[in-house]
Amino acid sequence: MTPVTLDARKAVLAAIGAHERFLLVTHEHPDGDALGSLIGMQALLRGLGKDSLMVISPEDFPLPGEYRFFALDGLVTSPPEDFELRTVVFLDCGNLDRNPLAVLRGAGELVNIDHHHDNTRFGTINYVVEGASCTAEIVWDLMHVAGVEMSTEVAEALYVGLVTDTGRFSYENTTIRAHEMAVELIAAGVDVAEMYRRIYEGVPLAKLRLLARALDGVALYSDDRLAVAVLGIADFEAAGAEASQSEGIIDHLRALAGVKVAVLIRELSGEGQQGLRKVSLRATDNDVDVSMIARTHGGGGHRRAAGFTSGLSTAELIDAIRAQV
Numbered sequence: 001m002t003p004v005t006l007d008a009r010k011a012v013l014a015a016i017g018a019h020e021r022f023l024l025v026t027h028e029h030p031d032g033d034a035l036g037s038l039i040g041m042q043a044l045l046r047g048l049g050k051d052s053l054m055v056i057s058p059e060d061f062p063l064p065g066e067y068r069f070f071a072l073d074g075l076v077t078s079p080p081e082d083f084e085l086r087t088v089v090f091l092d093c094g095n096l097d098r099n100p101l102a103v104l105r106g107a108g109e110l111v112n113i114d115h116h117h118d119n120t121r122f123g124t125i126n127y128v129v130e131g132a133s134c135t136a137e138i139v140w141d142l143m144h145v146a147g148v149e150m151s152t153e154v155a156e157a158l159y160v161g162l163v164t165d166t167g168r169f170s171y172e173n174t175t176i177r178a179h180e181m182a183v184e185l186i187a188a189g190v191d192v193a194e195m196y197r198r199i200y201e202g203v204p205l206a207k208l209r210l211l212a213r214a215l216d217g218v219a220l221y222s223d224d225r226l227a228v229a230v231l232g233i234a235d236f237e238a239a240g241a242e243a244s245q246s247e248g249i250i251d252h253l254r255a256l257a258g259v260k261v262a263v264l265i266r267e268l269s270g271e272g273q274q275g276l277r278k279v280s281l282r283a284t285d286n287d288v289d290v291s292m293i294a295r296t297h298g299g300g301g302h303r304r305a306a307g308f309t310s311g312l313s314t315a316e317l318i319d320a321i322r323a324q325v
């Protein structure tokens with residue numbers, strides 16, 4: 001860790017020591033790392049005898065099926081009345097726009113714990129560890145420094161963040177440290193095969209049908225180096241699938257021979273989302289920084305995994321991305 005990062009860690013620990021009441025938040029449509037780091041941070045704070053609540057906005061429910069086994073003790077769906085007195089901790093959230101609870105911007109102390117290199121450092125304390133495989137890894141490290149014991153349930157939550165953000169230990173963020181974390185979590189009681197089954201198996205037929213529709217329509221551009229799949233509202237309806245069941249489809253596009261950039265465009269159907277599309281971007285090497293493309297459309301992410309939401313049509317999006325790549 002650099003001195004700056006170490007100072008940030010110190011500042012986070014000092015803020016934890018100085019305050020009694022906390023409110024933990026993450027990005028919209030929480031993924032495995034968002035939930036894993038929330039649960040880990042909650043355990044850390046409660047282990048230190050603090051009052052801590054996690055808040056996830058009602059529109060993010062139901063959570064994706066693969067994460068429904070989490071107990072989520074101390075979860076609320078709107079900021080509690082005393083939220084202005086609470087220290088707000090953002091986890092795995094690169095910018096404030098990614099949190100639907102805009103009201104939280106009014107809070108006093110704002111701790112920002114994340115691993116996205118393009119994090120906008122919106123907190124009063126910004127603890128951004130770009131080299132961390134996942135935000136859960138940062139929380140795991142904090143638990144050590146704070147000397148808080150980890151239950152098997154908490155180890156499982158951190159493991160979910162680790163496995164999902166590293167693409168099951170396959171992306172370039174799969175460091176020695178990531179594996180060391182895995183060793184420790186397994187020692188704390190994580191059953192690897194059982195976790196794999198919970199996260200990646202028990203796939204509903206609707207999800208498989210949605211994957212089939214996406215793959216059926218894959219188009220290749222730029223000498224087959226750019227792969228694009230599109231899922232419209234009609235595809236979700238025909239497959240009987242929910243929006244969150246499209247997670248993971250992009251990994252199949254990324255795996256295609258010769259592909260350097262993979263794109264998945266999903267038409268949104270939620271309230272107030274008419275005409276909006278969520279775009280996921282993945283790169284297979286460092287030649288293209290997809291987070292740069294995402295930022296020009298108001299989104300962000302990592303160099304090899306990024307996303308944004310846009311009001312452009314599918315054709316306009318494909319044209320724009322082709323030109324940018």
Ligand code: AMP
Pocket residue numbers: 094095098279280281298299300301302305306307308309
């Ligand atoms: P996704 O394609 O949704 O799996 O997201 C891939 C990566 O991009 C994750 O690290 C996200 O945090 C990031 N990301 C996705 N959408 C956005 C957005 N609208 N703004 C900032 N970052 C995003």
Ligand code: MN
Pocket residue numbers: 027031032033034092
């Ligand atoms: Mn995330």
Ligand code: MN
Pocket residue numbers: 033034092115134135165
């Ligand atoms: Mn993450």
